[in-house]
Amino acid sequence: MPAVPSWIIEPIWDQFQALIPPIADTHPLGCHNPRIRDRIVFDKLVQVLVFGAAYAKIADSTCSATTIRTRRDEWITAGVFDQLEQLCLTAYDRVVGLDLENVTVDGCLVKAPCGGEAAGKSPVERGKLGTKRSAMTDASGIPIGCVIAPANRNDSPLLRPTLERLGRFDQGMGVGLPDRITVHLDAGYDSAKTRDLLDELGCTGVISQKGFPLQAGARWVVERTHSWHTRGFKKLQTCTERRTRVIAAFIALANAIIIIRRLIRIAWTTHRWDTRPSKRP
Structure with missing residues (x-):
């Protein structure tokens, strides 16, 4: 098969x-x-x-x-x-057309039993080694950017390098960015630092509030993309590569x-x- x-x-x-x-x-x-x-x-x-x-x-x-x-x-x-x-x-x-007016960013933790450049103690695996992928999708869940980091990194500091991946659309791809971009985020990004960053980049933020029940909104598409990665590609479900450049290559192929x-x-x-x-x- x-x-x-x-x-x-x-x-x-x-x-x-x-x-x-x-x-x-x-x-x-x-x-x-x-x-x-x-x-x-x-x-x-x-x-x-x-x-x-x-x-x-x-x-x-x-x-x-x-x-x-x-x-x-x-x-x-x-x-x-x-x-x-x-x-x-x-x-x-x-x-088809990419819908870049609404983008979604979220992190995904996976196991990294072999360690390496992008491995760190996972907060959800009793300190075992893991890797975090900060993924960005368009409004329909098409993956348009990803940043790799150790599992012990918070989501919020990874937001800037993840959103900077949007610059690839202004560098000869012939796609172009809309005048105003709305970024959908979960409660892990609910902070003044995140809002200041979005204002700096000229983006509008739709952020779930901490302390309230789950607010999915338009953010569910990135969760589905995480599922496509982990359920469709076992190499991304358990990361056994030690070098970041190799992990990024497999993510690009996926x-x-x-x-x-x-x-x-x-x-x-x-x-x-x-x-x-x-x-x-």
């Missing part, structure tokens, strides 16, 4: 392949072993992301664990994962899959194309 259906992964691979920089053969004799095909390594990385298995468990006769990790690091250095996520967001905006899945599901009723699924996904 494939990790991701072909109608999702094939368009992602087509774009991913176009972003991979050419490799120069620097061997002095030109007699090294043939390079493993990029598609094989890409499929292995998708399996690692979805199933959460170790690289050694995914490796087989076609590709070793060392090759998977080495090629992954090459693509991270080249910025392939970040570019892929941005292109998916641009495609979604052109076909976001690309989520965005394309939503794009195809919505466009199924309005567009026609050669590889369109016979039934609405």
Whole structure:
């Protein structure tokens, strides 16, 4: 059974392949072993992301664990994962449209048993190591930004770097930001510091008040996105990577899959194309 259906992964691979920089053969004799095909390594990385298995468990006769990790690091250095996520967001905006007038920010705690750069004592796991993801979505729950931090960091200090991820839409993506943005937050952000930050950035805040019953409002979409991350991608449910750049790469790949899945599901009723699924996904 494939990790991701072909109608999702094939368009992602087509774009991913176009972003991979050419490799120069620097061997002095030109007699090294043939390079493993990029598609094989890409499929292995998708399996690692979805199933959460170790690289050694995914490796087989076609590709070793060392090759998977080495090629992954090459693509991270080249910025392939970040570019892929941005292109998916641009495609979604052109076909469906991103609703950036209302954005939602919230944190999500996950276990990090291997420790690393983004690990800290989790306040909800009796001090065990964990990682926090401060995620931002548009009004329909499309992930548009994420900041990684240790689990013992509060949500409020992560709000500024998370909202600064909106700057990617003004840097050549062709999307653009609305004149006024409303930020929906839970009670963990209910402070004068948060309101001052929103005023500084020119945003309007809709913040749940502390000491009152749960006030979901329009904030529920980010909770659903957290569920997409943790239930659909075991690698994000239990973070076993030790380096922040690797975690960010897997999150970008997961976001690309989520965005394309939503794009195809919505466009199924309005567009026609050669590889369109016979039934609405």
